[in-house]
Amino acid sequence: MVAYKSRTVERIRLPSRERRERALEGAGYNVFNIDAEEVFVDLLTDSGTGAMSDRQWAALMRGDESYAGSRSFTELESAVEEVMGFSRVIPTHQGRGAENVLYGALLSEGDVALNNTHFDTTRAHVANQGADAVDCPDETARDLDADEPFKGNFSLERGWEVVEDVGADRVPLVILTITNNSAAGQPVSVENTRRVAEFADEIDATFVIDACRFAENAHFVREREPEFEGRSVAEIAREQLGYADAVVMSGKKDALANAGGFVATADPDLVERCKARAILYEGFPTYGGMSGRDVAAMAVGLREAVEPGYVEDRVESVRTLAALLEEAGVPIVTPPGGHAVYLDAESFYPEIPPAEFPGQALVCELYREGGVRGVELGSFAFPDADRPELVRLAVPRRTYHREHFEHVAETARAALERREEASGLRLVTDPEMPEIRHFTAELEPVSDSTSIRTEGRR
CATH class of the missing domain: 3.40.640.10 (Type I PLP-dependent aspartate aminotransferase-like (Major domain))
Known part of the structure; x- marks a missing residue:
């Protein structure tokens, strides 16, 4: 059951693929560096990005x-x-x-x-x-x-x-x-x-x-x-x-x-x-x-936040996105949590090793394919921790609707279909504090000649 109705709306536009390519390159393949107006569906975080009542x-x-x-x-x-x-x-x-x-x-x-x-x-x-x-x-x-x-x-x-x-x-x-x-x-x-x-x-x-x-x-x-x-x-x-x-x-x-x-x-x-x-x-x-x-x-x-109806609506919106992604064949962490759907980047890109940041590669492809911004929570964000290679799609509270989630699922499906074209990434700049490097570090694609992939790596 829908718990809210809209009183104020914001116009959003999907930039052209050429514009998205330029934005991604200009950002050093780090979507934190992309201007919000260049993003169509922004799932970077659910922190402070929701609609107030x-x-x-x-x-x-x-x-x-x-x-x-x-x-x-x-x-x-x-x-x-x-x-x-x-x-x-x-x-x-x-x-x-x-x-x-x-x-x-x-x-x-x-x-x-x-x-x-x-x-x-x-x-x-x-x-x-x-x-x-x-x-x-x-x-x-x-x-x-x-x-x-x-x-x-x-x-x-x-x-x-x-x-x-x-x-x-x-x-x-x-x-x-x-x-x-x-x-x-x-x-x-x-x-x-x-x-x-x-x-x-x-x-x-x-x-x-x-x-x-x-x-x-x-x-x-x-x-x-x-x-x-x-x-x-x-x-x-x-x-x-x-x-x-x-x-x-x-x-x-x-x-x-x-x-x-x-x-x-x-x-x-x-x-x-x-x-x-x-x-x-x-x-x-x-x-x-x-x-x-x-x-x-x-x-x-x-x-x-603890009123009857609010959390049910909140969690159901995340489950809707998860179901659409699963229908599209996208590997996700199950069961989905309460604020985000996490994509399994290791399954998405089995040939890209952790040193080439498969999660960050997936973040870039989601933006390139459909202007969708998520965040990597794997070897790029946590360089000194033993973590799975994940991409978080965090859902802002009371903000997006099913049509937005359908676009996200279609974008992920397109990235999956073109997975062989994706490249791993390497660091160009490496900030001094590794615990927060993913906020500001810049990267570049790994070329075939410099790739550190090995046969049978996974």
Whole structure:
């Protein structure tokens, strides 16, 4: 059932193939460098790219721009406590600002941070503190076709292996990302969350939930975890988040806003440490680098995210795209997650080795064929991690319709039919920080004479 009707529309146009070719070459074969007006269907990210509701737009008009103690902050504080159960909130300009504030307060040189799977900015913030980021994905996460309900879970077995190897005193931080973005957006069960909380408590570590997509995760729990059958998304979300000592949040995801983020906790000592960093890097702790109007819109969106009907519509739109891609014969990760469809680039281009970035090659071909922009989450984005070669097609909230998804599926089908013409890529520029190189690095196609492909590579 469609939950929304449109009040404002934006005209979009598909640039000619010649224009797309020029744009791709000019961008150094990195679609982050392509102007948005050159993109037809933009699935680069679901972060801050969705359509806000009429209630959020009304909140923008009422935003209180006071530097300290604004009404908008009070509204956010109330929404966070109501929806997530945390009484203390430090707003930030977006999720990575919240990561900087929280992880900067918790990590020191030589520490180890555990996560079911670190995303790019999370890994970079850990590294920026001189700490090591270690992934502890569930064993089912590597099986892209496995029909398992919670492939995003944290592996306690792997967590204990790390603790036994480095010592509990070097592991002050355990993070659980819900849903698990880097593991194809797969959900995490409440039972796994409980066990991770117990694990963190046993090693005396702070347990943080990266709650960017907490409402989508709660929807999957309601569908797949028998204990929670018949429970509301709002009830499930509060219980799952309640096992954490703190949450880090990008308001540009499941707070349905175009800007913003926050750290939330019930720990008075931790909140004071975070406030000090927030003042240095974000602004006064009641505005956090945001305008009051954006704070107000985020407060409204946080409540809307757990309202009946919203998440069902959200997840169904992603499933629609997944079904169309499967009908087109495109290899995808199954079951699809809540915010994106992940393409299996290794199956798409079996002859392109990881050193030639098959996922980035696929990203380029999707743009070349149909002006569709996605993002690579494989050997290009994560050079030092053992990750599958994936391309994420992230669906902005309440933005695109079936006709757009049909175009994406047809574009992917065309790329698949011309897969023999695709070339691997090599780096031309390599930024200093490898954890975030995929945002700015430039590449070029690998010619036949310089290809490092080997017969029987796969």
